[in-house]
Amino acid sequence: MTQVRDLSHFVRHLDGGVARMELAVEGMHCGGCMRTIENGLSAMPDIIRARVNLTDRRVAVEWRDGKVDPAGFIDRLSQLGFRAYPFDSGKSAADERREGQTLLRCLGVAAFAAMNVMLLSVAVWSGNASDITPEQRDFFHWLSALIALPAAAYAGRPFFYSAIRAVKARRLNMDVPITVGVLLALGMSVVETLNHAKHAYFDSALMLLTFLLVGRTLEQAMRRRTRAAAGNMVALRAETATKFVGPHELCEVPVASIQPGDLVLVRPGERIAVDGIVAQGRSQIDQSLVTGETTPVAAAEGSMVYAGTMNVSGTLRVRVSVAARGTLLDEVSRMLERAVEARSHYVRLADRAARLYAPLVHAAALATILGWLVFGATWHDAIITGIAVLIITCPCALGLAIPAVQVVSSGALFRSGVLLNSGEAIERLAGVDTILFDKTGTLTLPEPEVVNAAQIPADRLALAGRLALASRHPLAAALARAALAKAPLNAVEEPGQGVRCTHDGIELRLGLPSFCGADGDAQDIVDADPEASVIAFAYGTKHYVFAVRQKLRSDAIDVIAKLKRGGFTVEILSGDRASAVAHAAHAVGIDRWHAGMTPGDKIARIAALQAQGRNVLMVGDGLNDAPSLAAADASLSVATAAHLTQAAADAVFLGDRLAPVTAAVAIARRARRLMRENLALAIGYNAVAVPVAMLGFASPLVAALAMSGSSILVTLNALRAKRAAPERAAWKS
Amino acid sequence: MEVLIYLVPIALGLGLLGLGAFLWALRTGQYEDLEGAAWRALMDDDPPADQGVVR
Numbered sequence: 001m002t003q004v005r006d007l008s009h010f011v012r013h014l015d016g017g018v019a020r021m022e023l024a025v026e027g028m029h030c031g032g033c034m035r036t037i038e039n040g041l042s043a044m045p046d047i048i049r050a051r052v053n054l055t056d057r058r059v060a061v062e063w064r065d066g067k068v069d070p071a072g073f074i075d076r077l078s079q080l081g082f083r084a085y086p087f088d089s090g091k092s093a094a095d096e097r098r099e100g101q102t103l104l105r106c107l108g109v110a111a112f113a114a115m116n117v118m119l120l121s122v123a124v125w126s127g128n129a130s131d132i133t134p135e136q137r138d139f140f141h142w143l144s145a146l147i148a149l150p151a152a153a154y155a156g157r158p159f160f161y162s163a164i165r166a167v168k169a170r171r172l173n174m175d176v177p178i179t180v181g182v183l184l185a186l187g188m189s190v191v192e193t194l195n196h197a198k199h200a201y202f203d204s205a206l207m208l209l210t211f212l213l214v215g216r217t218l219e220q221a222m223r224r225r226t227r228a229a230a231g232n233m234v235a236l237r238a239e240t241a242t243k244f245v246g247p248h249e250l251c252e253v254p255v256a257s258i259q260p261g262d263l264v265l266v267r268p269g270e271r272i273a274v275d276g277i278v279a280q281g282r283s284q285i286d287q288s289l290v291t292g293e294t295t296p297v298a299a300a301e302g303s304m305v306y307a308g309t310m311n312v313s314g315t316l317r318v319r320v321s322v323a324a325r326g327t328l329l330d331e332v333s334r335m336l337e338r339a340v341e342a343r344s345h346y347v348r349l350a351d352r353a354a355r356l357y358a359p360l361v362h363a364a365a366l367a368t369i370l371g372w373l374v375f376g377a378t379w380h381d382a383i384i385t386g387i388a389v390l391i392i393t394c395p396c397a398l399g400l401a402i403p404a405v406q407v408v409s410s411g412a413l414f415r416s417g418v419l420l421n422s423g424e425a426i427e428r429l430a431g432v433d434t435i436l437f438d439k440t441g442t443l444t445l446p447e448p449e450v451v452n453a454a455q456i457p458a459d460r461l462a463l464a465g466r467l468a469l470a471s472r473h474p475l476a477a478a479l480a481r482a483a484l485a486k487a488p489l490n491a492v493e494e495p496g497q498g499v500r501c502t503h504d505g506i507e508l509r510l511g512l513p514s515f516c517g518a519d520g521d522a523q524d525i526v527d528a529d530p531e532a533s534v535i536a537f538a539y540g541t542k543h544y545v546f547a548v549r550q551k552l553r554s555d556a557i558d559v560i561a562k563l564k565r566g567g568f569t570v571e572i573l574s575g576d577r578a579s580a581v582a583h584a585a586h587a588v589g590i591d592r593w594h595a596g597m598t599p600g601d602k603i604a605r606i607a608a609l610q611a612q613g614r615n616v617l618m619v620g621d622g623l624n625d626a627p628s629l630a631a632a633d634a635s636l637s638v639a640t641a642a643h644l645t646q647a648a649a650d651a652v653f654l655g656d657r658l659a660p661v662t663a664a665v666a667i668a669r670r671a672r673r674l675m676r677e678n679l680a681l682a683i684g685y686n687a688v689a690v691p692v693a694m695l696g697f698a699s700p701l702v703a704a705l706a707m708s709g710s711s712i713l714v715t716l717n718a719l720r721a722k723r724a725a726p727e728r729a730a731w732k733s
Numbered sequence: 734m735e736v737l738i739y740l741v742p743i744a745l746g747l748g749l750l751g752l753g754a755f756l757w758a759l760r761t762g763q764y765e766d767l768e769g770a771a772w773r774a775l776m777d778d779d780p781p782a783d784q785g786v787v788r
Contacts, residue, residue, distance in 0.1 A: 031772025054769030104759055112752040116745060136734065143741065 006253045007070045010086035018048060019065040022087040023073065024058050033082070040080045041073060056228040058087060086254075093228075100220050106155040107213040113151030114206035117144045118704070121203040125701050134196055141193040141200045148202040149186065155209050156182055158216060174354040174399065177361055181394035182208060188387045204391050204703045211711045212399040219403035222410050223423055241273040242266070244317075258320055266316045269472035271308065276318040278303045282496070283314035286474070295577070308623045312474060314496055348424050349672075350402045353679055361393040361686075368694045381696075388698040392689045397710035401678035404718035409671035412722055416663035417654040418636070425650035427675070428634040429668035431615045435563060435661070436606065436632070438620035439574035439584050444550040445656060446621065446640040448474065448533065450482035452525075452547045460544060463503065464537040467491055467510045471499045475535040476510065478548045498536075509538040518543040531580050552587060559658040560588045566662075569614070573602045575624050602628035619661055621645060636661060667721075674721050678714040685710040 041050035372382035465483020470491035498511010513522035516538035581595035618632035629635035637649035653660035
């Protein structure tokens with residue numbers, strides 16, 4: 001049977017007969033890789049351009065439409081030593097990019113205007129103290145107005161629009177006091193200029209916008225970076241299916257383009273990408289990723305198979321279900337939607353601060369005006385002083401306080417192997433006091449491992465490993481990994497039995513114990529360890545049995561002990577059998593465990609804990625975990641998880657170790673501490689500045705010094721999130 | 734103070750020049766890949782056609 005790859009789903013057709021595709025590239029780290037890839041692709045005929053983006057780890061290729069098969073790019077890159085995956089650059093990515101560009105443009109304009117106006121202001125301030133004439137001062141003020149008014153109208157748009165949206169929805173956010181402050185400062189300055197007054201606040205308004213835009217840009221850049229990393233991960237694991245396009249013709253297509261009624265081929269060792277009914281073939285199906293159950297179930301003609309499960313032993317032809325409703329995946333998706341909806345009620349620290357802050361500063365300004373009137377000031381002076389209070393309380397440092405910490409902390413998390421899906425996840429992670437682990441694939445490694453390799457002679461193990469490379473069975477794959485086998489033996493496959501070959505005149509067999517004549521040994525192993533799976537190897541008349549089982553992550557025991565010392569309540573929620581869960585719980589030292597749980601049971605357990613006032617962190621990997629990841633207060637998923645699960649989690653951690661879980665919580669707690677410190681600094685600044693302004697001493701010079709001083713202070717404080725915290729201090733919140 | 738007639742337009746013009754350069758850089762995608770740009774600066778293998786004739 002012939003097989004081709006169809007990537008047309010990912011190709012964008014541009015004007016002028018040019019086609020474009022983006023690929024996520026694994027293993028690209030430096031300028032050298034970048035040059036190899038660009039030169040390697042550009043050397044192919046009919047390629048117009050190949051451009052690497054090293055920040056996002058992607059390459060964009062443009063070619064003359066219809067002249068080249070895009071699948072060739074992936075082959076070319078694999079010759080060059082890189083694994084590449086087509087990347088579906090959706091609409092959201094383009095929107096995000098545009099938003100980032102708009103913010104940067106606004107920042108550029110605001111910074112330009114602020115610098116020029118400040119230049120004029122310094123002249124006025126020094127002139128006021130010496131010999132400036134009123135005409136010169138008016139000239140400088142009018143010049144400032146000429147620069148400031150259009151610049152503020154342009155650069156302030158992100159705040160103005162957001163404030164209008166908030167007011168329309170009858171809410172208050174930080175942008176409302178910002179907008180009010182900026183507009184009043186500009187309006188008052190124009191009036192004061194008309195009155196030939198000594199002070200105008202054009203510089204304060206622009207400086208405020210500049211600092212706030214720095215905060216917004218940082219926040220947006222972080223969001224974009226976390227999305228890019230998450231998007232690549234989805235592309236690297238993008239599910240494809242092998243579809244029959246003719247009776248003997250196969251085509252590898254993205255799952256998104258599969259239609260109900262299509263016939264797909266699922267080979268042993270492959271993950272089933274669709275829900276469907278087996279049309280032909282028999283096999284064992286490993287549903288551990290979907291249900292957590294580790295014992296495979298049998299599938300034959302007419303059985304229902306589910307997306308996300310693993311085909312273990314035989315080749316299947318699967319007819320894609322017409323009705324996707326009522327399937328397991330569908331049920332999981334619906335639960336997920338409900339859980340996500342419930343979680344969106346979380347209110348971020350910054351928004352909570354804004355709700356308190358806005359009414360407070362507006363009240364202070366009003367009190368100032370009334371106070372001055374009571375003490376006999378003119379309306380003009382009273383209003384000017386009131387507006388000065390609003391200007392000086394504008395949340396300049398407050399706007400930087402949280403984004404700066406988020407950016408620095410997400411960098412620290414990235415270095416610990418944790419990729420964030422959302423910025424507010426840091427705040428939610430910091431609040432957890434109860435940690436729930438899934439067992440299969442989370443506490444244990446996702447791939448099974450050979451546990452008795454040390455008891456088998458090394459040369460036999462090596463031979464068995466080479467033979468195992470010829471089989472697609474997951475147990476054989478585990479054996480090949482254990483033997484570090486590189487060179488496959490040329491073997492014949494006996495369907496449903498195993499593989500065999502002749503090596504140096506001796507017959508080798510690998511497969512079921514009965515196929516290798518090792519039933520007795522296999523029974524001994526299974527009796528001793530009921531959870532182990534076995535695979536047998538025959539060398540002539542001698543035979544060996546390998547026990548394969550899910551192994552705990554190497555540092556699982558340490559991490560659990562550390563979490564318990566840190567005062568966290570730790571539990572296991574698993575869909576697996578009670579005996580298997582009990583064994584794992586005992587091994588890592590967790591007293592509370594729940595076995596045989598459905599996705600609904602897991603959500604119920606989380607809800608019960610939340611009702612007791614607990615803040616729950618869920619760590620999981622299976623599709624069955626996805627709804628509970630979304631339902632928990634915070635969630636972490638393993639990078640090997642299905643992409644629905646990764647998308648439901650707040651953050652994804654990489655690697656074979658569990659240590660990123662403790663690192664994530666520790667970094668998040670430190671980040672929250674720094675955010676609170678920053679908010680306290682910003683409020684402390686106001687506590688000093690507001691009385692000064694109320695008394696009428698807030699000249700533009702004082703406002704400029706206070707604003708820049710407090711902004712620099714919170715930024716420097718945020719940089720402390722970068723330092724590695726000592727273990728003891730890590731749990732303090 | 735007549736010097737202001739020259740100095741103010743010069744100051745504004747220089748500022749606008751800087752702003753224009755920034756907006757141009759942004760529009761031509763020079764802020765898209767900061768990490769890659771750092772490496773590109775170190776590469777000296779321009780295509781042969783672009784290199785001057787060695788005498």
